[in-house]
Amino acid sequence: MVDKDKNKGHTEEPENASRRDFLKKSGYAAGGVAGGLVLGGLFGQFDTAEEGANSDQVEQLQNARTFFKRREDFETLAYASERIYPEDENGPGAIKLGVPYFIDKQLAGYYGYNAKTYMKGPFQPQKSGEYGLQTKLNRGEVFLHGLRKMQEVSQKDFGSKFAELEGEQQDEILRKFEANEIKLKGVQSSIFFELLRQTTIEGVYSDPVYGGNKDMQGWKMIEYPGPRMGWASEIDAEEFLSKEPMSLKEYQGGNL
Amino acid sequence: MATKLDKVDVVVVGVGWAGGIISAEMAKAGKNVVALERGEHRERSDYIGQKDELKYDSRYEIMQPLSSDTVTSRNEIGETALPIRTREQMQLGFDVGGASVHWAGATYRYWPYDFEMRSKTIERYGEDKIPEDMNLQDWGITYEEMEPYYDKWEKMAGISGEQDPLAPKRKNEWPNPPLKETPPLKLFKDATSNLGLHPFQVAAGNMSQNYTNPDGQTLNACMYCSFCTRHGCDFSAKSDPIATVVPTALEHDNFELRTRAYVRRVLYDSGNKQATGVMYVDEETGEEFEQPADVVVLSAFAFTNNRLLMLSGIGEQYDPETRQGIIGRNFNGQYNSSFHGARGFFKNKRFNLYMGAGALGAAVNDYAADNFDHSDLDFIGGGAIELRQYGDAAIKSNYIVPSDTPRWGKGFKENSLFYAYRGLHIWYTATAMSYWHNYLDLDPNYTDEYGDPLLRATYKFGENERNIGKFGVEKCREIMEEMGADIVEEDALPEEFDHVYAGGHYTGGVVMGDDPETSAVNNYLQMWDVDNLFVVGGSAFPQFGSHHPTPTIGALAYRAAEGIEKYMNEGGQLAKAKAKSQKA
Numbered sequence: 001m002v003d004k005d006k007n008k009g010h011t012e013e014p015e016n017a018s019r020r021d022f023l024k025k026s027g028y029a030a031g032g033v034a035g036g037l038v039l040g041g042l043f044g045q046f047d048t049a050e051e052g053a054n055s056d057q058v059e060q061l062q063n064a065r066t067f068f069k070r071r072e073d074f075e076t077l078a079y080a081s082e083r084i085y086p087e088d089e090n091g092p093g094a095i096k097l098g099v100p101y102f103i104d105k106q107l108a109g110y111y112g113y114n115a116k117t118y119m120k121g122p123f124q125p126q127k128s129g130e131y132g133l134q135t136k137l138n139r140g141e142v143f144l145h146g147l148r149k150m151q152e153v154s155q156k157d158f159g160s161k162f163a164e165l166e167g168e169q170q171d172e173i174l175r176k177f178e179a180n181e182i183k184l185k186g187v188q189s190s191i192f193f194e195l196l197r198q199t200t201i202e203g204v205y206s207d208p209v210y211g212g213n214k215d216m217q218g219w220k221m222i223e224y225p226g227p228r229m230g231w232a233s234e235i236d237a238e239e240f241l242s243k244e245p246m247s248l249k250e251y252q253g254g255n256l
Numbered sequence: 257m258a259t260k261l262d263k264v265d266v267v268v269v270g271v272g273w274a275g276g277i278i279s280a281e282m283a284k285a286g287k288n289v290v291a292l293e294r295g296e297h298r299e300r301s302d303y304i305g306q307k308d309e310l311k312y313d314s315r316y317e318i319m320q321p322l323s324s325d326t327v328t329s330r331n332e333i334g335e336t337a338l339p340i341r342t343r344e345q346m347q348l349g350f351d352v353g354g355a356s357v358h359w360a361g362a363t364y365r366y367w368p369y370d371f372e373m374r375s376k377t378i379e380r381y382g383e384d385k386i387p388e389d390m391n392l393q394d395w396g397i398t399y400e401e402m403e404p405y406y407d408k409w410e411k412m413a414g415i416s417g418e419q420d421p422l423a424p425k426r427k428n429e430w431p432n433p434p435l436k437e438t439p440p441l442k443l444f445k446d447a448t449s450n451l452g453l454h455p456f457q458v459a460a461g462n463m464s465q466n467y468t469n470p471d472g473q474t475l476n477a478c479m480y481c482s483f484c485t486r487h488g489c490d491f492s493a494k495s496d497p498i499a500t501v502v503p504t505a506l507e508h509d510n511f512e513l514r515t516r517a518y519v520r521r522v523l524y525d526s527g528n529k530q531a532t533g534v535m536y537v538d539e540e541t542g543e544e545f546e547q548p549a550d551v552v553v554l555s556a557f558a559f560t561n562n563r564l565l566m567l568s569g570i571g572e573q574y575d576p577e578t579r580q581g582i583i584g585r586n587f588n589g590q591y592n593s594s595f596h597g598a599r600g601f602f603k604n605k606r607f608n609l610y611m612g613a614g615a616l617g618a619a620v621n622d623y624a625a626d627n628f629d630h631s632d633l634d635f636i637g638g639g640a641i642e643l644r645q646y647g648d649a650a651i652k653s654n655y656i657v658p659s660d661t662p663r664w665g666k667g668f669k670e671n672s673l674f675y676a677y678r679g680l681h682i683w684y685t686a687t688a689m690s691y692w693h694n695y696l697d698l699d700p701n702y703t704d705e706y707g708d709p710l711l712r713a714t715y716k717f718g719e720n721e722r723n724i725g726k727f728g729v730e731k732c733r734e735i736m737e738e739m740g741a742d743i744v745e746e747d748a749l750p751e752e753f754d755h756v757y758a759g760g761h762y763t764g765g766v767v768m769g770d771d772p773e774t775s776a777v778n779n780y781l782q783m784w785d786v787d788n789l790f791v792v793g794g795s796a797f798p799q800f801g802s803h804h805p806t807p808t809i810g811a812l813a814y815r816a817a818e819g820i821e822k823y824m825n826e827g828g829q830l831a832k833a834k835a836k837s838q839k840a
Contacts, residue, residue, distance in 0.1 A: 084664040090673055116321035118341040120702060131329070131338045131755050132345035171665065178663075197664055205650035206310035222676045224610055224650040227307030230479020230491075231611035236436050240606035240677065252305040 063101045063211065067108035067140060074100060075163045076147045077196075083170050084200040091221040092214070094200055102203030102212030103143070112140035128191045135187045139195060145184050146177065146192030153182060207248040219245040227251040258535055258544035264288040266820065267534055267549035269519045269564070270556030272354025273806065274793040274813040276497035277409075278553050280471065280504040281817035283511035287824070290547060291505070292517040292536055294556075295320075295351030298498055303357075303488030309649035312487045316343040318358050319486075320350040325704035327559055329755045331716040333576055333693060338755075339702050339710065346757045348557055352515060353488075353498045355557065355760050356806065360485040360614030361461030361494055363415045364640065364803035365406050365811075367625035368399035368424065370687075373799065376626060377636055385636060389718060391586050391690040392636075393798045396770035396831070397779040402811055403427060409810035410459075413495040414467040414475050417459025422621045432464045435478065440607050440680055441618040444643040447738035453620040458642060460615030461495040461806075471504040482647020484614035494614065516540050520706060522552055522568040522789065531570070531789040537706070551788045551820055555813070558795040562587075562696045562765040563711040571766075571776055571785055574695050576714070582776045584696035587713060588799050589762035590688050592750050593721035594639065597683030597732030600741025601658050601675055609677045612647025619643070623684070623731060624802040635723040637687035639802045641732055643680060653677065658743050682735060683747070684728025689720045690799040696765045713762075715753050725749045761805055763797035768812075770834040774798075778831035780819025781812060787828060792816045 068074040078100040087093030094100070106112060123136040135142060153173050154162040162170060176182050178197075180190035203212030205219065207226075213219060219226055226245035234241055249255070265287040268275045275291060282289045311317045326346055328337035340346040349355025369376050374392045377385055386392050407428055417430035434457035437445075445455040462478040469475070478493040492499045505511045516539040523532045523546065533548035554561045565571055565583050574585035619642035621627060630636055648656065654672045656679040661671040699712035729746045736744045769775025772784040781796055783789045792813050794805050801808065819830050 085669055086666050088666055088669060090669065111315060114342075116323055116343060118322040118324075118326040118339050120339070122701065124338060127338055132340060133342050134338060174664075200664075201654050202310055202314055202651055205654065206314070207308060210310060219650055222650055222653060222673055224653065224676075227483065228481065230481040231608070232477070232479050234608065235480040235611050235616075236438050237608060238439055241608055248308055251307060 063098065065104055067104045067112060072151065072161075073144060073147045074104065076151055076161075077103060077143070079163045079170060080147070080150065080174060080196060081200040081203070083167060083174055084197055085204050086167075092217050094204060096214065097204050097218055098212045098214040099200055099203030102206070102210055103199045105211045106199060106202075107140040107143060112138060112143075114138040125186050126188070128188055133191065135191070137186045142187050142192050142195060145187060146189065146196065149182060149184055149189070150177065209248055216245040216247060258546045260546045260548070263533070263548040263550070264290045265549065265824070266290075266551045266553060267292065267547050268553045268555055269534060270294070270354065270554070270560060270793075271352050271497065271502065271513065272349055272555070272557070272793075273356040273497055273501075273810050274816075275553070275555035276353070276356075276501035276505070277412075277810060277813035278555055278792060278817050278820065279511060279513075280501040281814070282820065283505040283508035285821055286510060289505070289511045290549070291511070291513050292519055292534065292547070293352050293513065293515045294518045294539070295515065297513070297515045298352045298357065298488070300492055300498065304490055306487065307481065307483040307490065309651050312483070313649065314651060316347055316486065318350060318488060319343050320348040322346060323705075325710055327757070328699040328702050328710050328712045329757075330712070330714055331752055333714055336701070337699055337712045337714070340755060340757060345755060347760060348559070349760065352502060352513070353496050357488045357496045357498060358486050359461065359496070359760075359806055360644070360646065362615040362617065362642075362644075362804045363410070363413075363417065363459040363461055363807045365423070366399070366402075366801035366803065366808050367627075369625040370801035371395045371397055371399050371402065373637065380626065381630060381636075385630070387719060389691050389693065390720065391692055391774070391799075393586070393690075393767075393769055393774055395779070395798055396768050396775065397815075399424065401779075402808075402815070405811035405814040406807060408814045409807060412469050412471065412500055413461055413810065414463055414469055415459050415461060415495070415807075416464035418457050420456045420621055421454040422624075422627055430459060432467055435460050435462060435464050435613060435616050436480070437618075438608070438611075438616065438645055440609070440643060440645055441616070443680075443739050444618045444682065444735070447735055447740075448620045448641075450738055451735065453622045455618050455620050458615050458617035458619050458644070460613065460617075462613040462615050463493045463495070469500060471500065473500045473503055475499055478613050480611050480613050480616065480647070482610060482612045482649065484612070485646050517545075519564065520567065520708065522554070522564055522570060523548075524568050524570050524786070526569075529786050531786055551790065551824065553790045553792060553816070553820065555792040558763050558765060558793055559696075559711050561791050561793055561795040563698070565766065565791070566698050566711070567708055570789070571783065573697055576693055576695055579692055582772075582774075584765050585774075586690035586764040586767045586798050587694050587696045587715065587762075588688050588690040588764040588797065590685065590759065590800050590805075591715065591717075591721075591753050591762075592756060592758070593688060593717050593725050593753070594686040594761075595683045595759070596725055596729050596747040596749055597641065597681065598729065598736040598747065599656070599679055599681045599745045600736040600739055601743040602678045602680070602740075603742045606677045607680070609645065609648050609653075612645040614646060615644070616646070617642050617644035621802075623728070633723075633727065635720045635727065637689065637720070637724060637802065639685035639687055639724075639728065641682060641684050641728070641735065643682045648677075656681070659745055680736070680739070680741070682732045684725075684732060685803050686721075686724045686728050687802050688800040689718055690764060691718050717753055722749070761794075761800070763794035763800060763805060766791045766795040767798040768796040769798060770831070772833050778829065778833075779815070780822070780830045781816040782819055782823065782830050784829070784833065787823065790816050790820055
């Protein structure tokens, strides 16, 4: 089972969190389904606060694994992304922001299947990095190779699942991948690590429509206001303007 | 079997700035024109409400998908080139409008020196100043000759600018006043003034006010919304072919735009040395067509212009071993030896850097072209030093952090949150030269979806690129220090070209000049070998100038349009070769 103690502090609120945010996070903290924080949090109790209950329920219903078949792979991904972008006193980390689902959705689409990538051989995967991506594997396959190897290294080095390790132990494994010290078939482990890092950051900061940046909390942390009509009257302002963010959905004028 | 279509006056291949301008000018002149565009038709509504950083900046939505074809790349002759597979490494324009839909809008004319780099270098420093491995050559046209075409392009595009104090005095004002001056721009201008340099506001394809161009097309004032470079404009406030020349062409019944038409060959009669038309595939049905024409205009990206000539067997392929041949020679571009400089981080100041526009910027040209004495410098040429406020959305902000920031984890999060919108970057738009060892040809190993060979780029830096890069970084550091940043960091210069084709500034291979021994087209961009074939675009640059290429491509397209009309009236070669004999 997951050592929940290492997640202490995860329920601390960012200073400007609204009551609604608070209730949602309480929902996460109260989750307790087998599988630990990730599954407990993301599949746990729905928010029953009168305000926004419906939309939150819809959001929860829109989060399920569509690319990753094995729960174990997804769990490894979730904990790895949380180490890349951890929860701290500034606000939520990758898991609460929905990053694992963001990555899952990306991999289920054209990006994961490299539909806009030149995929004809001959391939020289060992030249990836020097020449960009040169693998025969598509990005989804790179993720599966990488995550399963992480699990294998975790068992070998620490005798336990990656998701159940202490944070420092997880970092140790991630650093080995980053430094390309782990051998993967068909792709360098550093290429996998960079994909993981890049997509984690994208999941924190891209529009919530893609499944991450839950409640625009990524944007709130960095004080990014989201898409707006324009800034013609503010562009020469001397002071930094911090505004509540607007989503793409709102910018486009809401639903049809 | 290809279906043969009715002959037209002019067939245009590729509809970006170059093809759009040719189309509009030929349509206005009453010619029967068919323009073939590989991508899809695009109009303003394709870009409305599309303010999505992930889709456009991270996934490169409007760049060419590489699933069918790309370019292979290597540094050394003799090495096996590998295909550049992803859009992170290869960003090419696509669809109607081409790369000019996603351009930033920075507008600089090239300098008189840039067009006569060889002659003027020899004149001032002697021939020894030119390294032996460098194919330095004049363009076969002067700034004075280019001036009216620049003027025409700037008015059509509605450029917003102010007189650069160091540039040749403009015959006409910029059509629109400059964009607004923001705090980062003012900081740059004050610092460079203090250092005795001559700052000015970058001229922009972003409109400073509502504008109607001479063709009657209207553009709106820029909203500084920040979704600009790599995006299509939400408001028709960034000048591009979709807002200007394409609708102008479409107003004429004698113009037809065919999209999803992938041109695979120029049809060539080698006996008469005439292009007879083009062969293309309708990408929606797979059907092949022959489009005969009196004049064939290749106005695609430099890569495609080169590749089509090679696949069609037109002109002699350049061979680096013998140094003979023309097509593919002098492949060059502002690769990753350029756009390096210094980053500054301000601990007590945050700028509204999430606001901006593609070409919102300030620059100095004290180190451009030959505006400074190169006698004691180990390079020739120059560039602008500029600061741009593109407008950075949330993902990008994570990558603008001091270099000691951990790449992930708690330390990364803390630093990236703290430094968001505190970092400014200034860079040097250094020129890039051509060398005998850098060229384009067809790849022996990789093919497109139809089985045709991909284009192969062989490119490595010369000493000029390394030395000019170092010079620029030092100058940028001095300016950033004067700007008062708490942390100033120099950009790391790459040791060698790293096969990242970002930014879109790749040129040459079908270069212009006044000598058929060293150029493929004359100064009307008409092929020396084939009178009715015009090859228009960045492919004509013998080497790079001091700045971004777009305005020069636009001006050359107007020059070519004039030439095509002239050819249709008079026939024959429009320019006289300087060399004794014309190349067979």
